[in-house]
Amino acid sequence: MTARVPTLGVIGLGLMGGSVCRAARSAGSCDRIVGFDLDVAVPLAAQQSGVIDAACESVAALGAEADLVVLAVPLLAVPAVLAELAPALREGALLTDTGSAKQSVLLAVGESLSPGQAARFVAAHPIAGSEQSGLDAARADLFAGHKVIVTPTAGQQREALQAVCDFWRGLGSEVLEMEAGHHDEVLALTSHLPHLLAYALVDALAGEKDNREIFRYAAGGFRDFTRIASSDPLMWHDIFRSNRPAVLAGLDQFMARLQNLRDAIDGNDGDEVLRVLTRARASREYFLRLLEERENAEPPGVTFISSAGKPLAGSLRVPGDKSVSHRSIMLGSIAEGITEVEGFLEGEDALATLQAFREMGVVIEGPNQGRVRIHGVGLHGLRPPRAPIYVGNSGTSIRLLAGLLAGQKFDVEMSGDESLARRPMRRVTEPLGRMGASLLTAENGCPPVRVQGNHPLHGIEYTLPVASAQVKSALILAGLYADGETRITEPAPTRDHTERMLQAFGWPVERSGSTVTVRGGATLRAQHIEVPADISSAAFFLVAASIQEGSDLLLTGVGVNPTRTGVIDILRLMGASITLQNERLAGGEPVADLRVRHAPLHGIEIPQELVPLAIDEFPVLFVAAACAQGETLLTGAEELRVKESDRIQVMADGLQILGVTAEPRPDGILIRGGPIGAGTVISHGDHRIAMAFAVAGLRARGPVIIENCANVATSFPGFVSLANQAGMHIGMEEGS
């Protein structure tokens, strides 16, 4: 904590300076407070109300007394105040300020203070305030939980920097360091520009002939937008002028965007208007989410506590298929016309793809209860995004986009979260390179991935070294942009949603045996897409109902594309009772209701040809194996080691913690069925590991506590409430 300051001197006793006095007093940061204000009446009032202990008659008088001087005057007053302060300052006194622009302050410091004094000046900007002004508005808690940016300089004394930072921390704020020029640019955009616009809008309306009429009917929107125009005009006058270059640059950029919007309205370009509005709304939501995370300094982890539940019964629908949701956005975006999607998975992975296309200029309405409207821009209508694309946890987004973006005329950089940053990308960049594309990864072959545009693509013949639908799809999507034929042969069948959806959009795809062929140069026509319920999400309930005595559960509208039903086949081989009812086709994909009843399971050797057809379901299949009689052996599944986590190791570790015999192998695992104990397991941020252990809790002797479950939202938002509705018993706690 702060070393106590004997005498704190505050120059400028408005909202900011007055709040420094009150906060320092309540935190016990100083023994005594002296104050000065350019308005002579203010220090006397401050003394009377106990905000300060003594009013100083001049800046010089304050300088002679104070051990730490806080300058809280309007920015343009800073040079004169410093000039008066310099000759009077006590030896060794520290200085700081509260100005919203930092370069102008540091310039004045250099001009007025001696080098020794300047070395003890620590420029600071508390990101706190309100539209109220004056001493009466001052609050002891103004800085609590807010940031203070300090902008250190080359010649600064380290002890001075430390002591001033401690002082600001003592008032309850979080201190960050930034370079002064960068600070001024960032604040020009995030704070100065909005204030300028709010003042300008109110003033423009006030200048209208019928202004009374206008203000009488001004609704909440006007009030919200212009609240900050009630701030102190003198302070903002000084800020705009002190931070002139950065404010002007921000304003110019903004005026160009405003002009663009004006032109779009003028030219009846509804698409452009909607593009700007949908993108802005999504950005604001994203920004608010970031803010929320930041406010909870450590983003809260989520812990699941799963214990014995009831028999699973009734009928439920799990959320939409993740793979189909991703592809609906991708193909809808590069199709001609408006694609309507129903049942879209509003999980973070698919939303990352959606946002990426918005960033590339596609107007996308929704999602709203699973409904999305995509205003396709055609095969060549995507635009360069304004910033790198962030896809979070989503391997499908980054790999499929690598293929689709390889054929564009612009460069794009893509990155993701910690888990994605460890996932192999050469499996796509290498064959795409053979097609003529130029993609760069980090040295270890992992993200970020930089796709360089303007590299003409040509078709190739390629045999996939691993059975991967993501790699196959990336090459097919690049093939749409390539000259000639792209022929891809897979070592084993993998999910074929890309091929099916392309055909539904009118793009010819040939399939012969294990080879898929596409040719460049056709057109995609917008479609209506019904996304089936995700069999990968249904899998948790297929296993849960199978292992829980008395269960009889109906899962409706589940996608049963034969390239995805490995989980049903494997469970049936283990003795599960699963029947398909009401089989039908929805948007080119087979769909059925799955009825699953409890049945005793027994261990099996999992046939290798089923591995790619159940690739995402193994975590929960391992739980089924733990509940089965005898041993279950999985081989030929080394791919599981490079999913969102090393799913072989992470599941083996967790099962062992719960007392289950689980021997990991390089390409699989051996699990011996037996009793499951209570314990705490770690999901390593892998959604499917978290949900698999939640299912294990059904049969455990005591609670299974699963840490780090926030990522369940990537594929299965609402998992816990749906599971509990079905009969499971999962509690949720914040913190991991």
Ligand code: S3P
């Ligand atoms: C997916 C393919 C699979 C799967 C992933 C989704 C897809 O990945 O694990 O969850 O949508 O194409 P691989 O291609 O790496 O096997």
